[in-house]
Amino acid sequence: MNIKVRYFASMRDRMGRAEETVTVDREGITVEELWRRVAGGQEMPPNLLIAVNMEYTDASRQLKSGDEVAFFPPVTGG
Amino acid sequence: MNIKVRYFASMRDRMGRAEETVTVDREGITVEELWRRVAGGQEMPPNLLIAVNMEYTDASRQLKSGDEVAFFPPVTGG
Amino acid sequence: MKVIVQEQPFDPYRETRRYEEQHLPPGKHGAVVTFVGTMRDFNDGHEVSRMFLEYYPGMTERHIEAVCLEAMEKWDVMDVLVLHRHGELRVGEPIVLVAVWSAHRAHAFDACRYVINYLKERAPFWKCESTPEGMRWVEHNTADPGVNSEGLKRRSA
Amino acid sequence: MKVIVQEQPFDPYRETRRYEEQHLPPGKHGAVVTFVGTMRDFNDGHEVSRMFLEYYPGMTERHIEAVCLEAMEKWDVMDVLVLHRHGELRVGEPIVLVAVWSAHRAHAFDACRYVINYLKERAPFWKCESTPEGMRWVEHNTADPGVNSEGLKRRSA
Numbered sequence: 001m002n003i004k005v006r007y008f009a010s011m012r013d014r015m016g017r018a019e020e021t022v023t024v025d026r027e028g029i030t031v032e033e034l035w036r037r038v039a040g041g042q043e044m045p046p047n048l049l050i051a052v053n054m055e056y057t058d059a060s061r062q063l064k065s066g067d068e069v070a071f072f073p074p075v076t077g078g
Numbered sequence: 079m080n081i082k083v084r085y086f087a088s089m090r091d092r093m094g095r096a097e098e099t100v101t102v103d104r105e106g107i108t109v110e111e112l113w114r115r116v117a118g119g120q121e122m123p124p125n126l127l128i129a130v131n132m133e134y135t136d137a138s139r140q141l142k143s144g145d146e147v148a149f150f151p152p153v154t155g156g
Numbered sequence: 157m158k159v160i161v162q163e164q165p166f167d168p169y170r171e172t173r174r175y176e177e178q179h180l181p182p183g184k185h186g187a188v189v190t191f192v193g194t195m196r197d198f199n200d201g202h203e204v205s206r207m208f209l210e211y212y213p214g215m216t217e218r219h220i221e222a223v224c225l226e227a228m229e230k231w232d233v234m235d236v237l238v239l240h241r242h243g244e245l246r247v248g249e250p251i252v253l254v255a256v257w258s259a260h261r262a263h264a265f266d267a268c269r270y271v272i273n274y275l276k277e278r279a280p281f282w283k284c285e286s287t288p289e290g291m292r293w294v295e296h297n298t299a300d301p302g303v304n305s306e307g308l309k310r311r312s313a
Numbered sequence: 314m315k316v317i318v319q320e321q322p323f324d325p326y327r328e329t330r331r332y333e334e335q336h337l338p339p340g341k342h343g344a345v346v347t348f349v350g351t352m353r354d355f356n357d358g359h360e361v362s363r364m365f366l367e368y369y370p371g372m373t374e375r376h377i378e379a380v381c382l383e384a385m386e387k388w389d390v391m392d393v394l395v396l397h398r399h400g401e402l403r404v405g406e407p408i409v410l411v412a413v414w415s416a417h418r419a420h421a422f423d424a425c426r427y428v429i430n431y432l433k434e435r436a437p438f439w440k441c442e443s444t445p446e447g448m449r450w451v452e453h454n455t456a457d458p459g460v461n462s463e464g465l466k467r468r469s470a
Binding site: 006008009010013051054056070072073074075076077078 | 366367368369371372373375397408409429434435436437438439440441450451452453454
């Protein structure tokens with residue numbers, strides 16, 4: 001299945017890319033497992049925020065094909 | 079001594095005048111005594127507000143010549 | 157700081173922008189909070205078509221200024237603008253504008269709310285409304301339940 | 314209710330007046346509270362000349378709208394307008410406008426403050442500031458310490 005992954009702000013700088021499509025061979029992979037794949041085994045930053053399909057969620061969330069996952073630092077709008 | 083007395087809003091309607099000058103023969107008359115003179119012996123309304131020289135005060139305040147005394151109902155601005 | 161009580165109608169948003177352009181250096185304040193009170197066609201169960209707003213020239217301005225100075229002492233505020241109508245008002249017209257500039261939004265909110273609440277409590281204005289039953293003096297303002305106001309009686313006592 | 318995230322600069326006061334003219338019947342609301350956040354030339358001890366504001370198209374609007382709907386449920390609010398910039402910003406320019414119309418001023422103040430506070434907490438925006446030392450991502454927003462902000466000035470004084 002395909003997962004679209006997006007990185008914003010300092011997370012994009014750190015990853016060196018804005019987005020990518022990740023192909024995984026099984027349903028039900030968690031956000032944390034996805035993170036390990038895209039980040040080459042690095043730990044999740046403690047302040048990392050996660051959205052799946054534009055809703056906030058946490059690292060234990062299980063993913064399905066077509067999901068859009070976003071990783072980004074604390075927000076600073078307003 | 080002369081005291082200028084002003085009435086605003088519903089107090090002006092009730093008194094039938096906007097202002098008057100009251101001459102009293104002694105210093106140190108209180109606002110309450112002044113009220114009894116101008117109101118023909120009527121009691122002070124419970125919500126009556128009093129200003130002397132444009133500052134809020136109470137009925138026991140003693141007056142001196144040239145003071146401007148204002149009687150008015152609760153304020154409703156803003 | 158500027159406090160004006162005037163008879164002619166004003167556009168509160170144009171006045172806020174104009175005051176900011178003339179008095180606030182750009183880049184120093186980070187937060188502006190404005191409150192605009194407008195005339196409703198309904199009050200206290202009565203239909204209202206027009207309103208006459210009486211005031212006490214001199215005392216009114218003095219007490220609004222005092223409230224603004226208190227707000228500027230309590231909070232970290234860069235500037236305050238207050239405009240208030242008197243005389244004849246029509247439905248929908250702005251009655252009062254309070255605009256507060258600050259570096260911090262919490263201070264701007266608190267100071268703006270303080271100014272309008274204490275203006276309503278202390279500044280000598282009296283509303284006389286034109287209703288189908290005739291003219292009537294408004295007897296009391298509604299209090300802001302969010303603020304623990306001291307009360308005039310205790311202040312003057 | 315209207316929420317717009319746009320690149321081009323806006324005049325928050327003209328937009329508030331225009332929205333009111335188009336959407337609010339005169340004489341029904343009695344209170345309008347606006348918050349305008351503007352770009353300062355100083356932040357967190359750094360001199361700032363320009364700023365780039367990144368956002369997440371789609372998610373950002375959705376979360377601002379959710380915050381506005383929450384405010385309209387919690388308080389007696391007639392309408393809410395939110396405008397927010399993204400992209401390149403210069404010193405002094407408005408970043409965000411929150412305008413709230415209500416029959417009651419306490420509701421307008423509470424709802425406006427709620428919207429800006431939760432917008433800052435949840436809407437995906439990221440500020441990147443241009444300082445003499447180069448570009449830097451702003452790492453956190455300052456929180457609103459709440460209604461009891463009187464202590465702020467005393468502590469910082």
